[in-house]
Amino acid sequence: MEFIFGVFAALIGLVIGSFLNCLVWRLYKEDTILGRSYCPSCSQTISWFDNIPLLSFLLLRGRCRHCRRSISWQYPLVEFFTALLFVLTFLQAADSVNFSLLLARDWFLISSLMIIFIYDFRWQMVPMMVVWPTTAIVAVLNLFLGFSWLAILSSGLVGAGFFMAQYILTKKRGIGEGDIWLGLLLGITFPTLSYLGLSLISAYFIGSIISVILLISKNKGWKSKIALGPFLVIGAIITLIYGQEIINWYLGLF
Ligand SMILES: [Zn+2]
Numbered sequence: 491m492e493f494i495f496g497v498f499a500a501l502i503g504l505v506i507g508s509f510l511n512c513l514v515w516r517l518y519k520e521d522t523i524l525g526r527s528y529c530p531s532c533s534q535t536i537s538w539f540d541n542i543p544l545l546s547f548l549l550l551r552g553r554c555r556h557c558r559r560s561i562s563w564q565y566p567l568v569e570f571f572t573a574l575l576f577v578l579t580f581l582q583a584a585d586s587v588n589f590s591l592l593l594a595r596d597w598f599l600i601s602s603l604m605i606i607f608i609y610d611f612r613w614q615m616v617p618m619m620v621v622w623p624t625t626a627i628v629a630v631l632n633l634f635l636g637f638s639w640l641a642i643l644s645s646g647l648v649g650a651g652f653f654m655a656q657y658i659l660t661k662k663r664g665i666g667e668g669d670i671w672l673g674l675l676l677g678i679t680f681p682t683l684s685y686l687g688l689s690l691i692s693a694y695f696i697g698s699i700i701s702v703i704l705l706i707s708k709n710k711g712w713k714s715k716i717a718l719g720p721f722l723v724i725g726a727i728i729t730l731i732y733g734q735e736i737i738n739w740y741l742g743l744f
Pocket residue numbers: 529530531532533534554555556557558559
């Protein structure tokens with residue numbers, strides 16, 4: 491039975507992922523959310539049969555039917571990862587007494603984090619119009635999940651303060667204002683120090699590995715900026731899905 495629901499979660503993830511791809515583009519172009527999808531290259535409306543998540547990308551071999559220009563790998567990747575994360579969080583929530591509330595929070599959070607990831611990765615900008623409402627909604631959902639408002643608030647301040655301190659100390663180099671808001675979101679999302687700490691440590695850990703790889707491959711010089719936001723998103727997702735396991739493993743070391 492769980493298998494059927496898992497497949498169902500994957501299908502919902504694919505559809506949401508496809509919607510997120512379209513949403514992030516419209517957010518950037520300040521376009522309306524309503525209206526049919528269109529090709530960013532030739533502006534041709536995309537028919538429903540060319541808009542099936544993953545499948546259409548494969549059938550069209552990654553090219554627009556009309557202008558033959560290649561479709562960004564962003565589309566199938568976001569669809570795939572949204573589906574994967576929806577399944578993983580579904581399996582995690584399945585044993586919880588708060589199943590529907592937990593699933594609502596996780597799926598909402600994953601969708602927002604996906605948008606923040608793509609937006610910051612592509613345009614080196616944290617989309618505040620996504621971060622602010624997400625922070626507010628996750629705070630309310632966490633209250634319903636049983637966290638105290640004091641824990642949520644203080645954790646949020648620790649998260650924001652962590653980046654605020656760096657922002658002031660480095661005189662705005664490296665850390666942007668958007669990262670302070672992301673710190674607040676992380677703190678509110680994970681209202682315990684161990685979880686918040688884990689999300690930050692994994693973000694910096696993965697960030698430094700990628701930086702070293704880019705440096706060795708000479709893909710990016712010392713000076714070119716790598717946005718921090720996408721790594722904070724990865725840190726948050728790792729904590730969301732494997733947080734308990736990692737913390738248990740760590741505590742077991744002593
Ligand atoms: Zn086209």
